[in-house]
Amino acid sequence: xxxxxxxxxxxxxxxxxxxxxxxxxxxxxxxxxxxxxxxxxxxxxxxxxxxxxxxxxxxxxxxxxxxxxxxxxxxxxxxxxxxxxxxxxxxxxxxxxxxxxxxxxxxxxxxxxxxxxxxxxxxxxxxxxxxxxxxxxxxxxxxxxxxxxxxxxxxxxxxxxxxxxxxxxxxxxxxxxxxxxxxxxxxxxxxxxxxxxxxxxxxxxxxxxxxxxxxxxxxxxxxxxxxxxxxxxxxxxxxxxxxxxxxxxxxxxxxxxxxxxxxxxxxxxxxxxxxxxxxxxxxxxxxxxxxxxxxxxxxxxxxxxxxxxxxxxxxxxxxxxxxxxxxxxxxxxxxxxxxxxxxxxxxxxxxxxxxxxxxxxxxxxxxxxxxxxxxxxx
Numbered sequence: 339x340x341x342x343x344x345x346x347x348x349x350x351x352x353x354x355x356x357x358x359x360x361x362x363x364x365x366x367x368x369x370x371x372x373x374x375x376x377x378x379x380x381x382x383x384x385x386x387x388x389x390x391x392x393x394x395x396x397x398x399x400x401x402x403x404x405x406x407x408x409x410x411x412x413x414x415x416x417x418x419x420x421x422x423x424x425x426x427x428x429x430x431x432x433x434x435x436x437x438x439x440x441x442x443x444x445x446x447x448x449x450x451x452x453x454x455x456x457x458x459x460x461x462x463x464x465x466x467x468x469x470x471x472x473x474x475x476x477x478x479x480x481x482x483x484x485x486x487x488x489x490x491x492x493x494x495x496x497x498x499x500x501x502x503x504x505x506x507x508x509x510x511x512x513x514x515x516x517x518x519x520x521x522x523x524x525x526x527x528x529x530x531x532x533x534x535x536x537x538x539x540x541x542x543x544x545x546x547x548x549x550x551x552x553x554x555x556x557x558x559x560x561x562x563x564x565x566x567x568x569x570x571x572x573x574x575x576x577x578x579x580x581x582x583x584x585x586x587x588x589x590x591x592x593x594x595x596x597x598x599x600x601x602x603x604x605x606x607x608x609x610x611x612x613x614x615x616x617x618x619x620x621x622x623x624x625x626x627x628x629x630x631x632x633x634x635x636x637x638x639x640x641x642x643x644x645x646x647x648x649x650x651x652x653x654x655x656x657x658x659x660x661x662x663x664x665x666x667x668x669x670x671x672x673x674x675x676x677x678x679x680x681x682x683x684x685x686x687x688x689x690x691x692x693x694x695x696x697x698x699x700x701x702x703x704x705x706x707x708x709x710x711x712x713x714x715x716x
Contacts, residue, residue, distance in 0.1 A: 340620050342374055342627040343698050359678050365705045368680040370504075370655055372571045372696030374624070379616030380570060380609050387608045396604040398425055405614040406579065413537075416551035418581055424591055426578045427600045429534045430456045432563045433498055436530040437464035439594035440587060446494040448527070450482055452657075452686035454504040457532075469494055470686065473506055479649040480506030480657075484517050491525035499549065502535040502652035505685050505692045509544040509651040512552070519549075519556045528587065529560040534578070537569040537621065540629050541651040550581055557583040561591065568653075569621060570613040571696075577606030628654050631695040631702050638706045642713045654696035657682075661689035663713065675712035677705045 348356040355369045375381070403420050410416045426432045437447055437460050447461035451470035461468040469490045472483045480503060487497075499518070501510045510518075522529050531549040539546055550557040565578035582588040635656050639647045644662030665671050668691050669681045682690030695702055 340377075340623045342623065343700065344375065345698055345700065346373060346375060348373065359673075364673055364676050364678045365701060365708070366678045367694045367697070367705055368678050368692070370568065370653075370694055370696070371573050372654065372694075373698060373701065374571055374696070376571045376609075377613060377617035377620035379620075380572060380612045383608050383612035384605060387605065393604050395601060396607055398423075398602070398607050399611060402607060402611040402614070405611060409614055410548065410581070414546065414548050414551055416548050418550075418583070422581050422583050422588065424580045424582055424588060424595075425602050426563070426580060426595075427576045427602055427606075428567075429532050429563045429565055429578050430460075431599055432561075432578060432580055433457060433460045433530065433532065434463055435591060435594045435599060436496060436498065436528075436561065437461055437466050439590040440528040440530070441466050441495040446490070448487065448490060448494045448497040450498075450500060450503070452505060452682065452690065453498075453500050454532075455684045455686075457498050457500060458686060460498065467493075473503070473508075475648050479651065480508045481514065482510075482518065484521070487518065488521050491521050491527060494525070494527060496528045496530060497522065499529055499531040501531055501533055501549065502538070502546065504532075504535060504653055505655050505657040505680075505682075505690070506648065507650035507653050507655065507657060509539060509541065509546055511544075512547055515547060515549060515552055515556075519552055519559075522559055523555060527559065529556070531560060531562045533562055533564050534568050535653045536564060538625070538628070538654060539652045540625065540632055541649075544651040546652070548581075550583060559584065559587075561587060566610045566613045566617075569624075570609070570617050572606075572609045572613065575603065575606040575609045577602050577610045627699075628695065631697075631699060632656070634699070634702055634706060635693070635695060638710060642710060645713065654694060656693040656695055658691050658693060659689055660691055663716065672709060672712065676708040 355366045446467040446469040448469045449457040450473050471487045473480045536546045548562050549560050550562045561580045561582045563580045567573040646659045660668050680692035682688050
């Protein structure tokens with residue numbers, strides 16, 4: 339029904355992803371946007387709104403709020419109230435606002451490592467100490483070192499959690515989230531949970547559980563940040579939201595936003611509403627396609643000496659351990675082979691590279707073939 343094999347020429351379209359290697363024979367498999375056309379419902383809604391011709395300041399429609407409330411109830415069994423929603427121009431601004439709103443000078447911000455690099459930057463941007471908690475591979479998947487979290491928690495006000503985890507691809511289980519929450523309760527931590535990839539679950543045996551849906555206590559000490567951007571490939575339209583059940587935390591977040599956080603643009607609201615209203619069949623097709631792409635990667639890695647991939651449960655971002663290749667500089671090595679990846683050092687671990695497989699199967703096959711030739715020629 340939807341043609342995810344269709345090649346879209348993204349050159350000369352002001353694409354951050356594709357402009358990086360303009361004029362070079364390098365396939366860009368780095369920054370996390372997909373090469374697929376967004377859902378027809380989104381395109382139709384944007385076309386109608388653009389035809390209106392006026393693009394003033396805007397607010398979320400009552401229908402968008404209804405759709406978010408219903409979506410969280412239907413998909414995750416999480417009953418929320420409309421007043422708990424705080425709209426944001428993105429999850430990354432949300433991480434920085436969390437550091438500003440829910441911490442005090444001198445107190446640390448905890449974050450897993452490796453992790454999506456804005457987690458590592460946000461505490462420093464807001465003059466708070468960064469406290470990293472290692473992710474470790476256990477039973478074939480990446481998990482948080484709970485003992486280290488417990489040890490460091492007394493020095494922090496806030497934990498920035500990434501679930502599903504980027505770049506590791508882990509979906510935290512209920513038991514794991516409950517263990518995190520027990521530590522948060524003991525040490526009076528606020529949890530800011532980035533769940534932007536929650537609708538990109540590739541492992542049917544790993545259901546996503548919103549942090550705030552764990553319990554009433556978890557809800558009252560947390561903010562869950564979500565967006566349609568990754569799921570429906572509308573990241574450039576910059577529309578996200580936080581679910582903040584605790585009124586005190588919600589007010590502090592709103593105060594931190596004043597004069598700093600930009601309003602959501604009109605087309606972002608329009609696209610979000612259309613995606614949640616009419617994008618589900620496209621979303622289902624996307625998940626099937628991404629699962630097929632992941633299978634290709636798993637098959638390739640099985641042939642590559644010196645490269646491993648832990649169990650990948652969610653996201654379209656594969657976290658490849660290339661330490662066995664003994665490369666001093668992995669990114670230039672693969673760029674010379676014609677594939678542009680994200681450096682693991684950026685996320686906190688230089689032994690890895692991150693590969694974005696949100697692309698056509700033909701592009702992925704070519705990228706994997708180039709990587710394989712380079713690896714086997716060593």
